[in-house]
Amino acid sequence: MKILYRDNVLKIEQSKPGKPIELLRRELGIEGEVCMLASNENLLGVSPLAIHAVKEALAEGNIYPDNSCYELREKLGKILNFPMDNIRIGNGSSELIYLAGVAILNRDDNIVMSECSFIVSKLVTQIIGCHAKEVPLDDYHHDLDGLLAAIDENTKIVYLDLPMNPIGTSLRREKFDRFMDGLPEDVLLICDEAYHEYADRESFPETLPLVRHGRNVLVLRTFSKLYGLAGFRVGYCVAREDMIEALGRVSLPFAVNKFAQIGAMAALDDKDHVEKTLKTTAIGKKYLYEQFNEMSLFYIPSETNFVTIDVKRDGREICAELQKKEVIVRPLIMYGKPTFLRVTIGTMAQNRKFVETLKEIYPVVIRG
Numbered sequence: 352m353k354i355l356y357r358d359n360v361l362k363i364e365q366s367k368p369g370k371p372i373e374l375l376r377r378e379l380g381i382e383g384e385v386c387m388l389a390s391n392e393n394l395l396g397v398s399p400l401a402i403h404a405v406k407e408a409l410a411e412g413n414i415y416p417d418n419s420c421y422e423l424r425e426k427l428g429k430i431l432n433f434p435m436d437n438i439r440i441g442n443g444s445s446e447l448i449y450l451a452g453v454a455i456l457n458r459d460d461n462i463v464m465s466e467c468s469f470i471v472s473k474l475v476t477q478i479i480g481c482h483a484k485e486v487p488l489d490d491y492h493h494d495l496d497g498l499l500a501a502i503d504e505n506t507k508i509v510y511l512d513l514p515m516n517p518i519g520t521s522l523r524r525e526k527f528d529r530f531m532d533g534l535p536e537d538v539l540l541i542c543d544e545a546y547h548e549y550a551d552r553e554s555f556p557e558t559l560p561l562v563r564h565g566r567n568v569l570v571l572r573t574f575s576k577l578y579g580l581a582g583f584r585v586g587y588c589v590a591r592e593d594m595i596e597a598l599g600r601v602s603l604p605f606a607v608n609k610f611a612q613i614g615a616m617a618a619l620d621d622k623d624h625v626e627k628t629l630k631t632t633a634i635g636k637k638y639l640y641e642q643f644n645e646m647s648l649f650y651i652p653s654e655t656n657f658v659t660i661d662v663k664r665d666g667r668e669i670c671a672e673l674q675k676k677e678v679i680v681r682p683l684i685m686y687g688k689p690t691f692l693r694v695t696i697g698t699m700a701q702n703r704k705f706v707e708t709l710k711e712i713y714p715v716v717i718r719g
């Protein structure tokens with residue numbers, strides 16, 4: 352029989368989908384809340400202004416959304432002081448990484464990225480059938496010289512997550528500026544700033560001015576984290592107009608649904624929710640650091656809404672034990688870090704539940 356699929360499709364490693372929360376609850380006999388700290392969502396919830404706006408609009412669900420996302424782009428343009436033609440909205444920022452890959456990469460091309468970076472860029476190279484050149488980290492940070500050295504004549508894109516997921520670190524502005532000086536003009540830099548609001552403002556790289564100056568830079572942002580809209584699927588990018596146009600050429604119509612657009616517009620106005628989220632995250636992070644220090648657990652200081660720790664044991668085993676006790680966090684074996692796990696900073700009640708459960712199971716695992 353003829354094989355239908357492109358050869359690279361069969362080579363793609365499929366990640367095992369997690370179980371729906373309801374199924375897990377039934378299987379584990381959980382009556383109360385499952386403490387979901389695995390996906391870096393905003394655990395204070397959806398922006399209340401977004402909920403209100405979307406509820407009001409539900410009856411318009413029979414009509415296709417605005418394919419150009421005009422109002423949301425206009426609003427973002429005003430906030431960022433950019434013409435709206437430099438902005439594209441995506442079905443999550445992940446969709447925009449995908450579109451950039453489809454628009455740019457041929458099979459002989461490669462992306463240069465760090466090991467332990469957000470996985471979607473690598474996945475896109477696998478879908479296209481080209482190559483991701485992964486550069487080892489330098490003390491849990493992007494090795495910028497290593498990334499520059501990895502660029503060859505087939506490199507079309509360098510992908511930088513700023514801050515990194517699942518590592519949590521960012522870059523100082525001066526280092527980034529030096530890196531930009533060394534980056535060939537014809538290579539596209541994707542700066543994925545999904546967690547930029549949680550990063551240190553003073554030292555965070557200035558990426559938008561690079562777009563303004565016509566550099567080959569695409570800045571990605573999302574509503575999935577700070578704004579609490581992960582389930583709505585909405586993100587955006589800022590780039591030169593020709594690049595925005597190229598992304599449009601390879602996208603499917605109506606990819607960003609109406610309620611995602613409406614929710615995102617309202618969430619941008621929700622200053623209270625943003626402030627509360629940042630405050631809760633900062634307090635939660637401090638608490639987790641104190642607890643990890645007390646437990647002598649190594650953690651990577653984070654500029655995000657999660658913390659990555661080395662449990663010095665099989666991370667999957669620890670996660671499985673935590674799951675039995677209704678706490679779900681992410682093992683990092685697929686990033687080549689078998690003893691690390693990543694925990695999302697939640698409400699104080701969730702942070703406490705995680706720490707208490709870890710303290711409960713840790714001696715059991717160590718004995719085992």
Ligand SMILES: Cc1ncc(COP(=O)(O)O)c(C=O)c1O
Pocket residue numbers: 390391442443444445446469512514515516543545546572573574575581584585586
């Ligand atoms: C670095 C990074 N970029 C992008 C995303 C995806 O965001 P979105 O939900 O907008 O697709 C994530 C999600 O975890 C992330 O960690």
